[in-house]
Amino acid sequence: MKFLRLAFVPLLIAAAVAGVGGTTACTDTVTQYDTVIVNRPFNPPADALNGFLGYFNVSAGQTACGNCHASYQQRWSATAHADAWAGLQGSGHAQPSCEGCHTVNEFGNFLTDSAGYKTTQDSTYHDVQCESCHGPGFEHASLPDGVGGPLASIAVAMDPATTTNGCGECHQDAHHPFVEQWAESKHGYGASHYLSYGDRSPCQQCHEGRSALRLNFNVSTNYLEQSDPTAYQPIVCAVCHDPHDATNEGQLRAPLAEPSRNQICVKCHSREGSPHPGEATRRGPHAAQGLLVIGQDAGWIAPNFQGDTSQAIASTHGSEANPRLCASCHVYMFDVTDPGTGAFVIRSVGHTFEAIGCLDPTTGVPVAGPCPDAERNFKGCAVAGCHGNEPAAMAALTSIRSSMNFYTDLLWFDTDNDSVIDPTDSGVLPQILAKSIAAGDSNQNNLYDAVFTPAEGAIWNAQLAFTHQRAHWSSFRIAGQWSDSRGPACDTLPNCAVGSGNSAHKSSGEGVHNTFLLQALLSSSISYLIQYYGLPAPPVDLTPTAQPPANWGATR
Numbered sequence: 001m002k003f004l005r006l007a008f009v010p011l012l013i014a015a016a017v018a019g020v021g022g023t024t025a026c027t028d029t030v031t032q033y034d035t036v037i038v039n040r041p042f043n044p045p046a047d048a049l050n051g052f053l054g055y056f057n058v059s060a061g062q063t064a065c066g067n068c069h070a071s072y073q074q075r076w077s078a079t080a081h082a083d084a085w086a087g088l089q090g091s092g093h094a095q096p097s098c099e100g101c102h103t104v105n106e107f108g109n110f111l112t113d114s115a116g117y118k119t120t121q122d123s124t125y126h127d128v129q130c131e132s133c134h135g136p137g138f139e140h141a142s143l144p145d146g147v148g149g150p151l152a153s154i155a156v157a158m159d160p161a162t163t164t165n166g167c168g169e170c171h172q173d174a175h176h177p178f179v180e181q182w183a184e185s186k187h188g189y190g191a192s193h194y195l196s197y198g199d200r201s202p203c204q205q206c207h208e209g210r211s212a213l214r215l216n217f218n219v220s221t222n223y224l225e226q227s228d229p230t231a232y233q234p235i236v237c238a239v240c241h242d243p244h245d246a247t248n249e250g251q252l253r254a255p256l257a258e259p260s261r262n263q264i265c266v267k268c269h270s271r272e273g274s275p276h277p278g279e280a281t282r283r284g285p286h287a288a289q290g291l292l293v294i295g296q297d298a299g300w301i302a303p304n305f306q307g308d309t310s311q312a313i314a315s316t317h318g319s320e321a322n323p324r325l326c327a328s329c330h331v332y333m334f335d336v337t338d339p340g341t342g343a344f345v346i347r348s349v350g351h352t353f354e355a356i357g358c359l360d361p362t363t364g365v366p367v368a369g370p371c372p373d374a375e376r377n378f379k380g381c382a383v384a385g386c387h388g389n390e391p392a393a394m395a396a397l398t399s400i401r402s403s404m405n406f407y408t409d410l411l412w413f414d415t416d417n418d419s420v421i422d423p424t425d426s427g428v429l430p431q432i433l434a435k436s437i438a439a440g441d442s443n444q445n446n447l448y449d450a451v452f453t454p455a456e457g458a459i460w461n462a463q464l465a466f467t468h469q470r471a472h473w474s475s476f477r478i479a480g481q482w483s484d485s486r487g488p489a490c491d492t493l494p495n496c497a498v499g500s501g502n503s504a505h506k507s508s509g510e511g512v513h514n515t516f517l518l519q520a521l522l523s524s525s526i527s528y529l530i531q532y533y534g535l536p537a538p539p540v541d542l543t544p545t546a547q548p549p550a551n552w553g554a555t556r
Contacts, residue, residue: 041067042141046122050115051138052104052131054124065130065137068144076130078246085126101170102128108169109135109152110224128170133243153224154209154238158183165224167237174346178237181351184368187235198232206268206287209233216267217253240264257323259294259314265326266290273298273507275452275460282447284463284504292464292513293318293325299464299521300457302528307520315514321386329355329509332380336364355509356381356397370468373397397510401467404511407522408462408470410538411529419472419501421445422479428529428538429455435533437480445478447502454532458525463504465518467511477501 042053042064053064061082066073076082084102088094100107103117104125109132117125131137135150153165156179168179182188197203204211210226210233213219223238225231241251249256254264261270273291275281291298295313307313322328331350338345339362348366350357356378358371366377373394381393412427414420423434429445432455436444444455466473511518527542529535 040141042138043124045136045138046124047116047120049119050106050111051136052116052125053137053141054104054116054122054129054131055126058123058126061127063129064141065134068141069130072130072244075245075247076243079244079251080246081128081132081243084128102126104129104132108132108166109150110165111135151222151224152243154213154233154236155225156182156189156236158189167241171237174344176349177346178349178351181349181366182237185352185354187353189234191234194232194234198230206235206271209236209239212239212268256327257325259312259318259325261290261294261296263290263294263325265330266294269326270297273464275300275457277452278450280448280450281452281456281460282502284447284460284502285507286505288464288505288507289509289513290326292507292509292517295514295517298514298517300460300525301521302454302457302524304528304531305520305524313514313517313520315512315517316386317512318514329380329512332357332377334377334379336366339364356393397512400511400515401469403515403519404465404467404508404522405470407519407526408466408473410526410540411458411462411522414472414476417472419476420479421476428526428535429459431535432529432533433478433480442480447478454525454529458529459502461518461521461525463507465508465511465522466504466506467508468506471506473504474506475501475503 042056045051045053056062056064056067061077063073063076066076080087088098088102100118104127105116105118106112106114108128115136116131131150133152135152137150140149155166157166157168158179171178172180183190185191186193193203193207194209197207198211200207205215206212210231212235217239225233240253242248242253243251245251245253248254248264252264254262254267256264260266267290269287269290271288272283272286273288274297288298293315295315295318301309316322317328318325324331327350330353333347333349335347336345337343345363346365348357352366352368354366354369356376357366358369358375359365359377360367361375376394378387378390378393378397381387381396382390387393387396410427412421412429413425415425416422421429421433423430423437433445436442443449443451444453445459447456447459463473507513508518523542526538530537530542
């Protein structure tokens, strides 16, 4: 990198040269070679070769960048990055090998060779400052009107040996494997969604990182990838975390404990929770997990539903008893030690975002699922203030899942395992289908048209509630309906084709996202279908209720 050759003089002397009413520190500077910069807001960089400015005043924690970018300085000073060096020294296990991620150097920015504190161990480079992510600021500070500021990257470096930029150059390894776990998650680079939905509206709002920043959090500040329209990003660290602001826990861009659509996870996990009159429902619920947890706008409300639908019907997981909401189960952190020696192995930071994640049965290290319940980690459930111990939490999951399976099976049990609702299957919906076919009515179960029926409402609720053991609800066809084969009116319907089917995202979290609401939605749906279509009642109690049983607190 080329830097201007400048004659440095102490700041106070430069101000005296300018005289009373002299030029401002941030904008009016002399930009000629071999001349003094008047009122310069920075000191000569200790690492003159690379141009890292670092702190302007070490004891005050005032960065050189912050002399001009005051609002960022103020917010950044409250973050853990601003205390990174002291935190390391006070940890009791400070090692020279740790210092690279607690100082200003080539980690996190576009430089590749050793720089900053790595080459010049000066206190001006303590802590993770602005230049850690943005890169050297000397040239920009010298010519603020002629050289654009160095841009930070929101990309996630997966391997510091081969890639640069981003949070990943530091937030990795056995003690904080954020990148390693994130890469395995559906937010990470392994997920193809951000590439296929990067330029598709409205999918991009939650499937592509840059759009998620702009549309969910109104982030308009510039960064490296923003200027390239094809540089699609997954849901990277900077989408959820604000590097400049510690207002919320974990520097999150939105609250963690607020049971509303403004909650950090619910921002995206709230796209489609209930059917809309006049719209086809072939896609079913879509990213409705958060809506279930907070009990808002989730499900089709049958006419016989008992409960106050004007108020949110929150789950126990969405109540004050669970102040971390989604993170209690999905971002649980714990240490893994060697079963034989007890030596530290890895600190799991929960960034696979898998609830009650799978563990290697031999080592205890988190692994990709699926896996049996006995190999899952229920520790988060036992410490969140809800379940007394891990076996109790696992027993509760087993019970809730069985309940969801029971109710959805009453609606449709796929007897021949072909993912097609047909009259030979068991359940209320196959009975309705048989009557519809006999009457020549192809609309009662047609999810492609805009006519909404009670049968279609019940299908919606089942798609909202199904577990992984009943995965056919996520993708199925309906025999004799337009979603099964081209009918005479198919040409007038959108997306109608031979073999095209009905789909839905998995939203229930095996039923735990809102057990009582889901049970009430399903039981009232079944009861109403039996009444509306004149079907024989099943020999079970289908009294709908959205309230927990009286002994729930004593038995969970």
